[in-house]
Amino acid sequence: MPERTEAGTTSRSRRSPWVSHAVLIAGILIVVFPIYYTFVASTLSLQQILRPPLQLLPGSHFLDNYYEALFGGLGRVGGINVWTLLLNTSIVALSVAVGKIVISILSAYAIVFFRFPFRMTFFWVIFITLMLPVEVRILPTYKVMVDLGLIDTYTGLTLPLMASATATLLFRQFFMTIPGELLEAARVDGAGPWRFFFDFVLPLSKTNIAALFVILFIYGWTQYLWPLLVTNSNDMNTIIIALRKMISYADADTQWHLVMVTTIFAILPPVAVVVLMQRWFVKGLVETEK
Template sequence: MAEHEMIGTSRQSRIMAHFLLVIGVIVVAFPIWYVFVASTHPLQQILRPPLPLLPGAEGPSNYARALGGGIGQIGRVGVDRLLLNTAVVAFGIAIGKILISMASAYAIVFFRFPLRMVCFWMIFITLMLPVEVRILPTYKVMVDLRLIDTYAGLILPLVASATGTLLFRQFFMTIPNELMEAARVDGAGPWRFFKDILLPLSATNIAALFVILFIYGWTQYLWPLLVTNSNSMNTIVIALRKMISFADADTPWDLVMVTCVLAILPPILVVVLMQRWFVKGLVETEK
């Protein structure tokens, strides 16, 4: 009797858990679906609520206009150019942060040099500095180096990562000394030890950090706003802000919705494609 009651309670718990999960998915996914539906309707339909909940027939023409450079509010720059700019920035920031973080953590953990821990704490202390404190001096450096409206100006000031250095340092400290000694006996130098041993062991950590940093770079707003003046160098987030006017009649909401859909697709694809590695990198404790 008790066993049947336990089975019934367990089944009810699973049903309730799935019900809450479905509700959560609907709450999260409905705004995205609404934006997609709006991107397939003409501007007049969007300005005249209520908006239908099913896609319309204007989708292909709206997407063709957006990708073909039909957005006057951003200087007739196509969304394809905005996506390229944003992808270059996101990949550059993610890859740059990972490389610099791994290199700095590798030096701090595996090399003995004067003021080693002082260097680490100087890196760590930068976490406590607000962005506003650093952004004006950084902008002045970019102006002096003539890196305004360049990919280098968008990427280089954001590639240093104290958080990434800390995470890789904590992981490298779990590497047993016996592994280093065995590599040294086999004649492996510092570069070979890093490339053949540490890099493969860090694969899940790199994947998890890449997903986080890619989304961080993709959604950057303040720094691209300061360091770009040309519409052709804008990221997609900055372009979205420029497209929206205070008056609804002056805002091409159909093209805004198309740009929103295209803006959220790459981060979703990165998370979906790297989900297994991302979760493994977050929860895996034994290396």
């Protein structure tokens, strides 16, 4: 079909794999380079990092730096090692993600499938909280946490982050697409509210739950402002806060090689969650249930 090759659309679509790949590769290089350089820097000694020019190949201090970060103490944050930080951050991210999902799926279930007085009022109350930015709520919330004695506790770190209008809204929209006949058939089959929830609503929304879990885990993992306010003692720090505390204003004071190692550790868990849950997504997308 030579004359077709002459046509604009065809020749463009012939060339397009190269063009689009070039664009993609360029984009990936731009995004990946800082991360790559973080890794390179985590294998260098402090002196090598501070002395220009930038070294672009990994150095020889990989084992030393990682050993020191994992089992030694990170000077700036009061002798806390990376394990403690990872544990803290994991607890926070997991509690926030799981807590948000549990609370929002239950409230959406109530709003969609039950008829009770002021149902829509409750829905709108939840909806309106979306309109308040975090910063507006943060001082009153802090005061409440102080009064309840929840500073420097996991409860204090996670509880205020759990209520989620967005997730409630998402689940509500999904539940509204579950046909009424399904609920009725289940009722005829003897499924009460709890049975219907566990046998129908949960399995049907598992792909939604997986998607939300990824988003919320990363949201919890990268929390900055709230953990900064609500933790004082070093052993309650999350890895993000610790990173902030490790960086001093004077360049020479900062143990950049350990900062880089900690950064690598801060990146890995969210990446792992995305990679693992992505397989779930694909599975969920292929096996569309409806």
